Amino acid sequence: MATTTAAQRREQARYAYDAFMRDCPTNQLLGRLSDKWVSLVVAALSGGPRRYSDLRRRIAGVSPKMLTQTLRTLERDGILTRAVTPSVPVRVDYELTPLGRSLAGLLTAVKDWAEEHIEEVHAARERYETAEAQAG
Amino acid sequence: MATTTAAQRREQARYAYDAFMRDCPTNQLLGRLSDKWVSLVVAALSGGPRRYSDLRRRIAGVSPKMLTQTLRTLERDGILTRAVTPSVPVRVDYELTPLGRSLAGLLTAVKDWAEEHIEEVHAARERYETAEAQAG
DNA sequence: AGAGTTGGTATCTTCTGGTAAGTAGTTACC
DNA sequence: GGTAACTACTTACCAGAAGATACCAACTCT
Incomplete structure (x- = not known):
């Protein structure tokens, strides 16, 4: 039981995390990715x-x-x-x-x-x- | 004459600009876009x-x-x-x-x-x- | 012997971003 | 009549991050 597909996990992740929220880990990760040197x-x-x-x-x-x-x-x-x-x-x-x-x-x-x-x-x-x- | 398609212009732009080059305008633009607040x-x-x-x-x-x-x-x-x-x-x-x-x-x-x-x-x-x- | 290559670290200065407060112009409340 | 609230900002200040530059150790090539 409790078997989840990759699609289900992605869907869950989409609701669990919100980059618009301050102090949400994804917000900080977005900050890391939004970097000129990282892109290059x-x-x-x-x-x-x-x-x-x-x-x-x-x-x-x-x-x-x-x-x-x-x-x-x-x-x-x-x-x-x-x-x-x-x-x-x-x-x-x-x-x-x-x-x-x-x-x-x-x-x-x-x-x-x-x-x-x-x-x-x-x-x-x-x-x-x-x-x-x-x-x- | 000198008619260029959008595809041709894009192809030209790809060669004319290189974001890896310092002082290239695209490098600076990439710097602007690589911003957490811009993304959000x-x-x-x-x-x-x-x-x-x-x-x-x-x-x-x-x-x-x-x-x-x-x-x-x-x-x-x-x-x-x-x-x-x-x-x-x-x-x-x-x-x-x-x-x-x-x-x-x-x-x-x-x-x-x-x-x-x-x-x-x-x-x-x-x-x-x-x-x-x-x-x- | 001196210059060049490797992949970095150390230091100093400049700049950016966050915090907190203030501004203007109107309306609503007591 | 005073004052609080709403809108969309602006300004001053300061810590921390980014950037420029110099330097390091070990080795090779000339």
Whole structure:
């Protein structure tokens, strides 16, 4: 008894958790996921495993501090794995877990949206500033 | 001549902009979109227009400062519109634009992912901390 | 011997976000 | 007549987070 299907569990989860609620764990998780570096790291890893310095080069402008910090929290949360090869010099590979891959599609979709709609956003900004100048 | 289809323009945009590049406008836009309050506001508006105080109640824990700030930048970027009704007391309605609705699906997908996978993330954290305690 | 590679840590400064309080303009209550 | 309430904000302050930069240790290559 008490057999639940994956669909039933998802349905239950949808009611049990509400990201709109403060102090709800999902609210905090959403805060973690809503991070520029998280989006870029996960997008960069969606093509396969990469090394630390690979990521540093691919993600322009990321400081070693923020890259390490982002990778650590993503590892802790089960989004990616960290594999150390004790060669000389040491080699560290980061790779998405199945959980991470299920997220990667969503985050890269947001990144792609930004790339595809940047011009519309830019146009909207110009309209806004023109209207503001006329109003003020 | 020089007729381009929407698909061609999208393809062009994909090559012209790269969110991995620092100082690329899309990188900055991704930074704006990767925001907890942006996700929650857009998700809250995806069901239809809402008033300021509606949003405040729905999005628990948001301060008036951050709500106003988030709404202003989203208005400026053409994601939503702000409509003032000069009644007494004044009434302000916020509504997603078509551009905003095209984004809403992606951001609510991330929010729903957080709600659906929070338990896996939680389990991963416990495993991580156990492993850490054994290692240390 | 000196530069370059690896994967980071330490430190300092700048900036952002949360808290709490105040504002304006009208209406309702006592 | 005073004051409380409702609306949609604005402002000042401060702790904590983010960002830039310098540095580290071990080794290889030239």
